[in-house]
Amino acid sequence: MSHEVPESLPAAKGPLVYRQSVWTRVTHWVWAICLFFLLLSGLQIFNAHPALYIGQESGFEYDNAVLRIGSVNTPDGPRGRTILFGRQFDTTGVLGVSGPETSPAFTAFPGMVTIPSFRDLATGRVVHFFFGWLFVGALFVWFVASFINGHLRRDILPQGSDVSGLPGDVVDHARFRFRRGRSYSPLQKLSYFIVFFVLFPLIVLTGLTMSPGMDAAWPWLLDLFGGRQTARSVHFMIMVLLVLFFIVHLIMVLLAGPLNGLRSMITGWYRAGPDMDVREGDRP
Amino acid sequence: MSRLIVNRRRFLLGSAAAGSGLILSGCDQFDFLAQRGNPVRETMEQANVLTYSAQRALIGDQVLAREYEASEIRQGMKPNGSTEPTTAEYTSLRLAGFEPYRLRIKGMVEREVSFSLAELRNMPERTQITRHDCVEGWSCIAKWTGTPLGPVLDQAGLKPSARFCVYHCYDNIQRTISGDILYYTSSDLVDAYHPQTILSYGLNDQVLPVSNGAPLRLRIERTLGYKQPKYLHTIELVDDLSAFGRGKGGYWEDNGYDWYGGI
Numbered sequence: 001m002s003h004e005v006p007e008s009l010p011a012a013k014g015p016l017v018y019r020q021s022v023w024t025r026v027t028h029w030v031w032a033i034c035l036f037f038l039l040l041s042g043l044q045i046f047n048a049h050p051a052l053y054i055g056q057e058s059g060f061e062y063d064n065a066v067l068r069i070g071s072v073n074t075p076d077g078p079r080g081r082t083i084l085f086g087r088q089f090d091t092t093g094v095l096g097v098s099g100p101e102t103s104p105a106f107t108a109f110p111g112m113v114t115i116p117s118f119r120d121l122a123t124g125r126v127v128h129f130f131f132g133w134l135f136v137g138a139l140f141v142w143f144v145a146s147f148i149n150g151h152l153r154r155d156i157l158p159q160g161s162d163v164s165g166l167p168g169d170v171v172d173h174a175r176f177r178f179r180r181g182r183s184y185s186p187l188q189k190l191s192y193f194i195v196f197f198v199l200f201p202l203i204v205l206t207g208l209t210m211s212p213g214m215d216a217a218w219p220w221l222l223d224l225f226g227g228r229q230t231a232r233s234v235h236f237m238i239m240v241l242l243v244l245f246f247i248v249h250l251i252m253v254l255l256a257g258p259l260n261g262l263r264s265m266i267t268g269w270y271r272a273g274p275d276m277d278v279r280e281g282d283r284p
Numbered sequence: 285m286s287r288l289i290v291n292r293r294r295f296l297l298g299s300a301a302a303g304s305g306l307i308l309s310g311c312d313q314f315d316f317l318a319q320r321g322n323p324v325r326e327t328m329e330q331a332n333v334l335t336y337s338a339q340r341a342l343i344g345d346q347v348l349a350r351e352y353e354a355s356e357i358r359q360g361m362k363p364n365g366s367t368e369p370t371t372a373e374y375t376s377l378r379l380a381g382f383e384p385y386r387l388r389i390k391g392m393v394e395r396e397v398s399f400s401l402a403e404l405r406n407m408p409e410r411t412q413i414t415r416h417d418c419v420e421g422w423s424c425i426a427k428w429t430g431t432p433l434g435p436v437l438d439q440a441g442l443k444p445s446a447r448f449c450v451y452h453c454y455d456n457i458q459r460t461i462s463g464d465i466l467y468y469t470s471s472d473l474v475d476a477y478h479p480q481t482i483l484s485y486g487l488n489d490q491v492l493p494v495s496n497g498a499p500l501r502l503r504i505e506r507t508l509g510y511k512q513p514k515y516l517h518t519i520e521l522v523d524d525l526s527a528f529g530r531g532k533g534g535y536w537e538d539n540g541y542d543w544y545g546g547i
Contacts, residue, residue, distance in 0.1 A: 040314075045421065046421070048419075048420040048421055049418070049420040049421035049422050051422075056352070056356065056415060056423065056425060057356075057358070057359075057415060057422075057423040057424050057425045058422035058423050058424065059358070059359065060359055060362050060422075060424070061358070061359035061360065062358060062359065111312075115314045115317065116312070116314060116315040116317060116318045117312040117314075117315055118315070118318075120318050120540070121419065121420065122536075122539060122540025122541050123317055123318040123325070123540060125419075125541070125542065126317070126325060126328050126329055126331075126332070126540065126542075127314075127317055127328060129331045129332060129335060129542075129547065130327075130328035130329075130330075130331040132331070133331045133334060133335075210417075210421075210547075211339075211546060211547040212349060212415075212417045212505070212506050212507055212508060212546060212547075213339040213343060213506050213507070213544075213546025213547055214339070214343075214546075214547070215349065215350060215506075216343055216347050216348060216349045216350070216505075216506045217339065217342050217343040217347065219350055222350060228415065228417065228423050229422075229423055232421060
């Protein structure tokens with residue numbers, strides 16, 4: 001019978017839609033490289049003074065630290081000690097003390113996650129500022145291009161329908177059911193919106209607040225973040241959030257179809273779901 | 285067909301896992317970036333030139349660094365770097381209570397001049413409560429008293445060819461087999477003539493202590509701590525920095541730090 005469809009056949013394919021412009025694709029990969037180097041050189045810089053504070057200055061004769069990573073001597077040998085909001089954690093092997101027991105390294109973050117792998121603040125700064133400029137350059141290009149080509153309005157700024165569709169999308173994600181549309185799902189839009197309009201600007205501005213030259217040029221930076229040391233702490237916290245975003249981002253790509261996702265981020269063409277209507281310009 | 289896709293997926297997933305494992309198993313692959321003079325590193329160092337140009341274009345020459353309230357001085361000024369110079373010249377000066385000390389200004393000037401501490405203290409005074417930002421990341425607020433550098437330089441009269449001030453110091457920041465390495469740094473004339481750039485002899489209403497740079501320390505407030513030379517004795521006006529140390533314009537600069545130091 002003609003209306004019977006054999007179950008073994010794969011589900012009908014949706015059309016190939018052109019989803020990512022060249023600006024989106026190029027800046028995406030530039031950021032991927034930048035964030036890798038910024039993270040690892042940033043941890044090198046952090047290791048030079050592995051403590052974070054609230055306020056204008058670091059307290060040496062009083063305590064305004066929110067995070068301290070160090071090591072202590074115990075009868076069992078050196079132990080890594082991390083103090084977060086006054087609570088102590090033993091972080092031996094990861095933070096404070098790492099490496100082989102015979103020759104432990106006394107750095108906050110282990111050499112495995114810093115550039116370079118040994119202690120060299122000067123090189124960490126050279127790498128960090130180079131990729132900082134590249135990161136900001138890509139951000140500027142992306143904002144201008146996305147404003148002009150409509151990517152911002154169409155795919156990033158959440159619309160009314162995205163707000164109403166958000167609960168359903170959360171349920172879909174919880175069930176690992178991913179709708180492959182022409183644009184992003186409400187949850188995707190929201191997370192990209194937060195990255196582009198909150199996390200990226202904040203990490204750049206807190207970075208600038210650590211520059212004594214920029215503090216003279218834009219003293220409002222110090223008021224906005226409540227001091228250079230608070231800005232430094234916020235910079236670190238946003239780094240943690242970006243790392244979390246990266247992990248979730250990768251998991252989502254793997255779950256939603258890594259080949260399709262990779263193709264769209266390399267060629268721009270994305271295989272939409274079978275329920276997608278075919279429009280002019282689509283490919284079969 | 286479906287088996288092929290699964291295999292391809294498995295292959296991609298496997299290589300992604302292997303790739304991230306490779307990255308995580310040690311970032312010593314990027315250790316070559318630490319080699320001074322490496323072409324990749326030198327390219328990356330150009331970002332510091334960009335920062336210098338951008339900040340000079342953005343920040344007016346006279347724009348001040350933030351000054352704080354007296355109530356915001358909550359601790360002593362943290363001493364860092366050299367805190368106890370051991371060179372013979374400094375030790376004898378210190379034993380004499382810095383009485384024979386003279387600040388010399390030489391190089392591309394109309395007339396070489398020198399000043400005793402008493403003469404410097406009799407010049408117009410400026411007191412400022414500012415935040416010291418260390419390159420390592422920490423900050424400390426303190427009150428600095430001294431005489432602005434600009435008018436002192438004017439007494440020597442700069443030749444038109446002068447472009448940089450090189451600040452020579454007494455302290456042996458590093459002791460090597462071939463002898464002591466003395467601290468020095470340098471700045472452009474914008475920083476030298478900035479109204480908050482002072483030859484500081486007072487700290488938190490006291491005479492500047494040895495650990496913080498006695499008898500005289502320069503403050504260039506819109507830059508990091510390594511541009512605030514302690515134990516200063518000579519300011520040399522030059523048009524080129526290559527003749528000093530390893531030619532990068534300062535002790536820490538010779539060791540890979542950015543020369544401008546405003547970031």
